[in-house]
Amino acid sequence: MFSQLFPNVNLEDMITATNETIYMTVISVAGTFILGLLLGLLLYLSGPGGLWQNKTLNWITAAIVNVFRAIPFIILILLLFPFTDFLVGTIRGPNAALPALIIGGAPFYARLVEIALKEVDKGVVEAAKSMGAKYSSIVFKVLLPESMPALISGITVTAIALVGYTAVAGVIGAGGLGDFGYYYGFQRSDFDVVLFCTILIVLIVFVFQFVGDFISRKLDKR
Template sequence: MTNVNGFQSYFQFNQVDWATMWQATFETVWLSAMSVILVAVLGFLLGLMLYQTGQSQRPMSRLLNGIVALCVNVFRSIPFIILIVLLIPLTKGIMGTMIGPKAAIPALIISAAPFYARLVELAFHEVDGGVLEATRSMGASKWQLVWQVLLPESLPALVSGLTVTAISLIGYTAMAGVIGAGGLGNLAYQDGFQANQNTITLVATVIILIIVFICQKTGDLVVKRIDHR
């Protein structure tokens, strides 16, 4: 009985403004979804560029590969909370503001796209070389090779990698909230931690976990559906 009373005194659910909580949830979902879409496109293009230039023996291609690989390695190595601060001038110039959900988008893309690019490159390298050679021997062009062989064969790995990236992005949105990007992270920090309202922090954390579980389950189902190996 004492433990129950202690729990009730620590977590008081009447502290929660549910309208504000659902608004913060919508901001987190919107920010995560937009970031995942943009990261998927940019990460795929970067990964394809790394793969194609890495296969080439031309000096310019090798130079381009080295430059892109360096940029990818640098930006995926910078801790997100530091990166978002470093990008404040760029964010203000592009978005016109440093506060709110859309202000976090440049940092989210720049931090996650290089990570996904490496996963894309790895997925392409795992495609059976014999299949690629057989397609080349039939006179397929470079783009036919990409869209008709490379992409279909690596699709399960690409979706699996995007799922991992999306989960990381959800965590990044929570960190971005600490410096005013809105969403559940901002609510948990300002209205929960700083105001000493532990219930708000708990509820925001549980909702973030639910979003992560839904994202993971959706990714697993998609991979299972498209993987015919």
């Protein structure tokens, strides 16, 4: 039945493409979480009423975030070709897609981090300050733990966006399901290949959404 529905699908190649998509997504999500968290913290802490209130630092950070959020992902990949070639040694393959995926995803997540931190009860922060807690303690023992469910929900949304970005990156040779669907499906007019790649991408999105929601609910109940 499978061969009748998808006569042009090579399962071995499809498994390789799926693994490449999962690899790009997982690594880029990890990098995006770290970089986005740092940018989000800077936005929050240097903003009005923040622990490190600094208009200049806040403006610079916000400008960086806004500029990279505004650049369409396909254009960002092209702009980063020289940087990617210097960093990875190639502009093709899953590893070459990682810099663009992280740089493209981190500013988006940074804004979600900023929103999550702003939702933390200011009374809790003030109580910690009145007890003489250091800024580092307030960040790591108050702000981050209190906002963790929202942070996990935010990285889940970002991860789903990054799955879509990997498909876009595949069109210019990054590998994965996007690459496979475009070159071996669309270019050859084998639309059963395109359909199967789409189904696999949707399944990957569902898995990330399920895992993210599960972790977020667990943290919210603590």
